Amino acid sequence: MVERVYASPSTTDLTRPNIRLATRSDLLDMEWGDEFRHFRNVYANAFARMQQGTTLIWVAETQANGLVGQVFVQLVCDRPELADGWQRAYLYSFRIKPEFRNHGLGSEMVHVVEEYLRHRQFSRLTLNVAHDNPDAQRLYKRLGFQIVGEEPGVWSFPDDKGMWHTLTEPSWRMEKLLRRPNTPVKIS
Numbered sequence: 001m002v003e004r005v006y007a008s009p010s011t012t013d014l015t016r017p018n019i020r021l022a023t024r025s026d027l028l029d030m031e032w033g034d035e036f037r038h039f040r041n042v043y044a045n046a047f048a049r050m051q052q053g054t055t056l057i058w059v060a061e062t063q064a065n066g067l068v069g070q071v072f073v074q075l076v077c078d079r080p081e082l083a084d085g086w087q088r089a090y091l092y093s094f095r096i097k098p099e100f101r102n103h104g105l106g107s108e109m110v111h112v113v114e115e116y117l118r119h120r121q122f123s124r125l126t127l128n129v130a131h132d133n134p135d136a137q138r139l140y141k142r143l144g145f146q147i148v149g150e151e152p153g154v155w156s157f158p159d160d161k162g163m164w165h166t167l168t169e170p171s172w173r174m175e176k177l178l179r180r181p182n183t184p185v186k187i188s
């Protein structure tokens, strides 16, 4: 495997980011200062679902810079074409800090997710990527995802002050086959 070297504007951190499941104490750091504070409730709700076993959150961490990436995976949701609890899982809220991009960390995080899901016998990983995000589309295509549909991409969330916002991000729905789906065993 090629060793990666990461450089940030203030600190040079030569350690390889550690990818691990999130803990409650990561929630504030996932706000990246003020940048994603408006998602405080979104992250807290995802963490509550993680404790119930229906969502997973992975973070990437370096010694010098703390959290530098995150990816969420929903195992079940009210749209079975995205996540149905046994075959399909849905990847979202995936981001790497800008100064750590383009060094393979994003690909590595998706790989960690895929290995986990294969181990749990999931056969497909789904995601939505905005029409106006060609960089992420290129990454997903390179990792083996294919476009399977369009999504209006309308979703709502309560911010850290409890005020509701609605975002509209017209998107492609993409999917990757992780393994052959389980076929029912025929008993004769």
Ligand SMILES: CC(C)(COP(=O)(O)OP(=O)(O)OC[C@H]1O[C@@H](n2cnc3c(N)ncnc32)[C@H](O)[C@@H]1OP(=O)(O)O)[C@@H](O)C(=O)NCCC(=O)NCCS
Residues within 6 Å of the ligand: 002, 004, 094, 095, 096, 097, 100, 101, 102, 103, 104, 105, 106, 107, 108, 128, 129, 130, 133, 135, 136, 138, 139, 142
């Ligand atoms: C999308 C995102 C998570 C990708 O993370 P990343 O760490 O930059 O991903 P990678 O480094 O694995 O891949 C990015 C590119 O770097 C290239 N790359 C990988 N390792 C590299 C290395 N060692 N040296 C140079 N380039 C490298 C990859 O080939 C890839 O090129 P491509 O875009 O032509 O496919 C990141 O860009 C991001 O956070 N974007 C903003 C949020 C976002 O759009 N999230 C996705 C929402 S659906």
